[in-house]
Amino acid sequence: MLEIRCSGTPYEIGFTHGQLAKEKILGSIDFYKQLFWESCSMTWEEVLQEASKYHDILKKIAARYLVEIGGIADGAHIPFLDILALNIRSEITFGLFSDTSNGITDIPSDGCTSLGWSARSKSFIGQNWDWRIEQGPNLIICHISHPDTEIPDIAMVTEAGIIGKIGLNSKGVGCCLNAIRCHGLDRSKLPIHFALRAVLESGSREEAVILIKSSGVAGGGHILVGDATGSVGLECTSRWVKELSMDDNGRVCHTNHLLLDKSGIDEPLWLEDSPWRLSRIRELATKISEPTLDTIFEIFKDTKDYPASINRKQEVDSKAQTLFTIVMDLTSKYAQVTVGRPTEYSERRFLRFVDG
Structure with a gap:
């Protein structure tokens, strides 16, 4: 398992994370693109639109975390909304799930x-x-x-x-x-x-x-x-x-x-x-x-x-x-x-x- 050490400002922390983990971040995005389609009948473009709805309120209540997400995006050369979408993955998967889920009746299970x-x-x-x-x-x-x-x-x-x-x-x-x-x-x-x-x-x-x-x-x-x-x-x-x-x-x-x-x-x-x-x-x-x-x-x-x-x-x-x-x-x-x-x-x- 990759182990990353990040220190500094929120942006520096995010940038280091993004630089070192770019390949794994892209893997996360590919995984959730498929999962959101299965569980919520949402395309990635629709997922990004959903992620954008969180931006303004998060800027008010959790601005430092958005700065870190921005650092990850810049470090990995991945659009900001793609990283924000990963960070609201639970709200999408478990809050916007489709009861039919594209014909798949068994929603993927996060069974911890x-x-x-x-x-x-x-x-x-x-x-x-x-x-x-x-x-x-x-x-x-x-x-x-x-x-x-x-x-x-x-x-x-x-x-x-x-x-x-x-x-x-x-x-x-x-x-x-x-x-x-x-x-x-x-x-x-x-x-x-x-x-x-x-x-x-x-x-x-x-x-x-x-x-x-x-x-x-x-x-x-x-x-x-x-x-x-x-x-x-x-x-x-x-x-x-x-x-x-x-x-x-x-x-x-x-x-x-x-x-x-x-x-x-x-x-x-x-x-x-x-x-x-x-x-x-x-x-x-x-x-x-x-x-x-x-x-x-x-x-x-x-x-x-x-x-x-x-x-x-x-x-x-x-x-x-x-x-x-x-x-x-x-x-x-x-x-x-x-x-x-x-x-x-x-x-x-x-x-x-x-x-x-």
């Missing part, structure tokens, strides 16, 4: 499973990130720093061209993501990948929660936010952001459907395996006496109900596969990333922040 766990003075979060294998080669690890500012340094796994994803920062704040498919968008709020970046720039879990609840999120999704004090799930729709607190055992588990009251939200049946995976990860967690990075990683290897299991395989009726697994020890500001299914990963990387 996540877990937060606080116990014995340790706080962990982690997930399997499940998506189409065609996008696997376009994943990168991105390290970002803003010298001479109070913004924490960031280490995240992302899709090339997307400025916010899954990872942790030098303050020990981390986030994970579960896709949720529900109708409706509010373009006056943060796209979910912008929201993830905002979490990764936060100084604490509490600060991140306040920020996301006050700004709102444009479409559906679940963001698991954690720090050394524990974790919380943020179920997001275009209408609200609600908190899913840790249970009595210090755990937050989530898959790909809303768990809290969803009155007024149109969430059609999507992934039948989502409730099964939620029940399964809760069951597996109860069998562990003490959570560690290694014992949590073992949970993500589980293949019950294969291929649509926690550890997914893209075959038969499962349209997604686990492309990477990340487990973060937020107390120690440390993470392990494995590329590929956790039972057969091709490489392992470590992300670490050292105090002082």
